[in-house]
Amino acid sequence: MEQLQVRILLQHVQGAAIAYFYNRESFDLLNIERQTYDDSQFIEIGNTIEYREEKYVVKNINFKMEKQLYEMDNKYGINVYSLTDPSDFNCQIGVFVDNA
Template identity: 80%
Template sequence: MEQLQVRILLQHVQGATIAYFYNRESFDLLNIKKHTYDESQFIEIGNTLEYEGEEYVVRKINFKMEKQLFEVDNNYGTNIYSPTSPSNFNCQIGVFVDNT
Protein backbone atom coordinates (compact mmCIF):
# COMPACT_ATOMS: atom_id res chain seq x y z
CA MET A 1 0.00 0.00 0.00
CA GLU A 2 1.34 3.40 -1.02
CA GLN A 3 2.00 5.83 1.84
CA LEU A 4 1.14 9.50 1.66
CA GLN A 5 4.08 11.62 0.54
CA VAL A 6 3.14 15.27 0.73
CA ARG A 7 4.45 18.56 -0.48
CA ILE A 8 3.15 21.94 0.68
CA LEU A 9 2.39 24.61 -1.90
CA LEU A 10 2.53 28.18 -0.61
CA GLN A 11 0.65 30.36 -3.09
CA HIS A 12 -0.61 33.92 -3.04
CA VAL A 13 -4.40 34.26 -3.40
CA GLN A 14 -3.79 36.28 -6.57
CA GLY A 15 -2.07 33.27 -8.13
CA ALA A 16 1.69 33.72 -7.69
CA THR A 17 3.51 30.61 -6.47
CA ILE A 18 5.69 31.54 -3.51
CA ALA A 19 7.32 28.20 -2.65
CA TYR A 20 7.00 24.42 -2.40
CA PHE A 21 8.04 22.68 0.82
CA TYR A 22 9.02 19.01 0.72
CA ASN A 23 10.53 18.27 4.12
CA ARG A 24 10.93 19.40 7.74
CA GLU A 25 13.95 21.58 6.95
CA SER A 26 12.02 23.61 4.40
CA PHE A 27 8.84 23.67 6.54
CA ASP A 28 10.83 25.24 9.38
CA LEU A 29 11.54 28.22 7.12
CA LEU A 30 7.93 29.33 7.73
CA ASN A 31 8.75 30.11 11.39
CA ILE A 32 5.49 28.64 12.67
CA LYS A 33 5.22 28.79 16.45
CA LYS A 34 5.36 25.46 18.28
CA HIS A 35 2.71 24.54 20.84
CA THR A 36 4.21 24.34 24.31
CA TYR A 37 2.54 21.08 25.33
CA ASP A 38 3.88 18.90 22.49
CA GLU A 39 5.88 21.18 20.15
CA SER A 40 3.45 20.48 17.29
CA GLN A 41 2.84 23.08 14.62
CA PHE A 42 -0.39 24.00 12.83
CA ILE A 43 -1.22 25.90 9.67
CA GLU A 44 -4.73 27.25 10.10
CA ILE A 45 -6.88 29.83 8.35
CA GLY A 46 -6.19 33.22 9.90
CA ASN A 47 -2.66 32.33 11.03
CA THR A 48 0.25 34.53 10.05
CA LEU A 49 3.23 32.87 8.32
CA GLU A 50 6.63 34.35 7.65
CA TYR A 51 8.72 33.41 4.64
CA GLU A 52 11.86 35.15 3.37
CA GLY A 53 11.18 38.27 5.42
CA GLU A 54 7.56 38.63 4.24
CA GLU A 55 4.50 38.07 6.41
CA TYR A 56 1.39 36.43 5.00
CA VAL A 57 -2.02 35.59 6.44
CA VAL A 58 -3.53 32.19 5.58
CA ARG A 59 -6.83 32.61 3.73
CA LYS A 60 -7.54 29.09 2.43
CA ILE A 61 -6.14 25.56 2.73
CA ASN A 62 -6.88 22.53 0.58
CA PHE A 63 -5.69 18.96 0.16
CA LYS A 64 -5.10 17.43 -3.25
CA MET A 65 -4.63 13.69 -3.74
CA GLU A 66 -2.74 12.99 -6.95
CA LYS A 67 -3.69 10.10 -9.23
CA GLN A 68 -0.15 8.76 -9.10
CA LEU A 69 3.17 9.11 -7.32
CA PHE A 70 5.34 11.79 -8.92
CA GLU A 71 8.94 10.67 -8.73
CA VAL A 72 11.21 13.70 -8.73
CA ASP A 73 14.58 13.17 -10.37
CA ASN A 74 17.20 15.10 -8.41
CA ASN A 75 19.98 14.35 -10.89
CA TYR A 76 19.66 17.52 -12.95
CA GLY A 77 17.97 20.90 -12.92
CA THR A 78 16.59 22.83 -10.00
CA ASN A 79 13.22 23.87 -8.69
CA ILE A 80 13.44 27.62 -8.15
CA TYR A 81 10.47 27.53 -5.77
CA SER A 82 11.90 24.95 -3.40
CA PRO A 83 14.32 25.97 -0.65
CA THR A 84 15.60 22.38 -0.50
CA SER A 85 15.84 19.54 -2.97
CA PRO A 86 12.40 18.27 -3.98
CA SER A 87 11.30 14.74 -3.22
CA ASN A 88 8.63 12.37 -4.48
CA PHE A 89 5.03 13.27 -3.70
CA ASN A 90 1.54 11.92 -4.25
CA CYS A 91 -0.47 14.59 -2.48
CA GLN A 92 -0.29 18.31 -1.91
CA ILE A 93 -1.47 20.66 0.79
CA GLY A 94 -2.25 24.03 -0.75
CA VAL A 95 -1.82 27.02 1.57
CA PHE A 96 -3.20 30.17 -0.01
CA VAL A 97 -2.07 33.42 1.56
CA ASP A 98 -2.47 37.17 1.29
CA ASN A 99 -0.19 39.98 2.41
CA THR A 100 -0.69 41.14 6.00
Protein backbone atom coordinates in the same frame (compact mmCIF):
# COMPACT_ATOMS: atom_id res chain seq x y z
CA MET B 1 0.00 0.01 -0.01
CA GLU B 2 1.41 3.38 -1.06
CA GLN B 3 2.37 5.78 1.74
CA LEU B 4 1.34 9.43 1.65
CA GLN B 5 4.25 11.61 0.53
CA VAL B 6 3.29 15.25 0.77
CA ARG B 7 4.59 18.58 -0.39
CA ILE B 8 3.29 21.94 0.80
CA LEU B 9 2.54 24.66 -1.74
CA LEU B 10 2.62 28.24 -0.44
CA GLN B 11 0.73 30.35 -2.95
CA HIS B 12 -0.50 33.94 -2.99
CA VAL B 13 -4.27 34.31 -3.46
CA GLN B 14 -3.58 36.30 -6.63
CA GLY B 15 -1.94 33.23 -8.14
CA ALA B 16 1.83 33.52 -7.70
CA ALA B 17 3.52 30.42 -6.29
CA ILE B 18 5.75 31.51 -3.42
CA ALA B 19 7.43 28.21 -2.48
CA TYR B 20 7.13 24.44 -2.30
CA PHE B 21 8.18 22.71 0.91
CA TYR B 22 9.22 19.06 0.83
CA ASN B 23 10.71 18.39 4.26
CA ARG B 24 10.93 19.54 7.90
CA GLU B 25 14.00 21.71 7.29
CA SER B 26 12.22 23.81 4.66
CA PHE B 27 8.94 23.88 6.64
CA ASP B 28 10.79 25.36 9.62
CA LEU B 29 11.63 28.41 7.49
CA LEU B 30 8.00 29.51 7.94
CA ASN B 31 8.69 30.32 11.62
CA ILE B 32 5.40 28.80 12.79
CA GLU B 33 4.89 28.87 16.55
CA ARG B 34 5.21 25.53 18.34
CA GLN B 35 2.51 24.35 20.73
CA THR B 36 3.62 24.23 24.36
CA TYR B 37 1.93 20.91 25.14
CA ASP B 38 3.54 18.75 22.44
CA ASP B 39 5.87 20.96 20.34
CA SER B 40 3.63 20.51 17.26
CA GLN B 41 2.88 23.20 14.69
CA PHE B 42 -0.37 24.20 12.98
CA ILE B 43 -1.20 26.12 9.85
CA GLU B 44 -4.76 27.42 10.16
CA ILE B 45 -6.92 29.92 8.29
CA GLY B 46 -6.40 33.33 9.84
CA ASN B 47 -2.86 32.62 11.07
CA THR B 48 -0.05 34.97 10.15
CA ILE B 49 3.06 33.23 8.85
CA GLU B 50 6.41 34.64 7.85
CA TYR B 51 8.59 33.58 4.94
CA ARG B 52 11.71 35.39 3.71
CA GLU B 53 10.98 38.42 5.90
CA GLU B 54 7.48 38.79 4.39
CA LYS B 55 4.35 38.29 6.51
CA TYR B 56 1.27 36.59 5.09
CA VAL B 57 -2.22 35.82 6.38
CA VAL B 58 -3.52 32.31 5.62
CA LYS B 59 -6.78 32.65 3.66
CA ASN B 60 -7.47 29.07 2.61
CA ILE B 61 -6.00 25.57 2.84
CA ASN B 62 -6.74 22.51 0.72
CA PHE B 63 -5.54 18.94 0.31
CA LYS B 64 -4.98 17.45 -3.13
CA MET B 65 -4.50 13.72 -3.67
CA GLU B 66 -2.65 13.01 -6.91
CA LYS B 67 -3.61 9.94 -8.92
CA GLN B 68 0.02 8.83 -9.12
CA LEU B 69 3.37 9.20 -7.42
CA TYR B 70 5.54 11.93 -8.93
CA GLU B 71 9.15 10.90 -8.75
CA MET B 72 11.54 13.85 -8.53
CA ASP B 73 14.87 12.80 -9.98
CA ASN B 74 16.26 16.18 -11.12
CA LYS B 75 16.87 14.91 -14.67
CA TYR B 76 15.00 17.86 -16.12
CA GLY B 77 16.40 20.78 -14.14
CA ILE B 78 15.78 22.28 -10.74
CA ASN B 79 12.45 23.31 -9.22
CA VAL B 80 13.01 27.05 -8.69
CA TYR B 81 10.42 27.14 -5.89
CA SER B 82 12.01 24.40 -3.82
CA LEU B 83 14.29 25.38 -0.96
CA THR B 84 15.88 21.96 -0.80
CA ASP B 85 16.24 19.04 -3.16
CA PRO B 86 12.75 18.02 -4.30
CA SER B 87 11.49 14.65 -3.20
CA ASP B 88 8.78 12.34 -4.43
CA PHE B 89 5.18 13.30 -3.66
CA ASN B 90 1.67 11.96 -4.25
CA CYS B 91 -0.34 14.62 -2.42
CA GLN B 92 -0.16 18.33 -1.82
CA ILE B 93 -1.33 20.67 0.90
CA GLY B 94 -2.11 24.06 -0.61
CA VAL B 95 -1.73 27.05 1.71
CA PHE B 96 -3.15 30.19 0.10
CA VAL B 97 -2.07 33.50 1.59
CA ASP B 98 -2.47 37.25 1.23
CA ASN B 99 -0.10 40.00 2.32
CA ALA B 100 -0.37 40.79 6.03
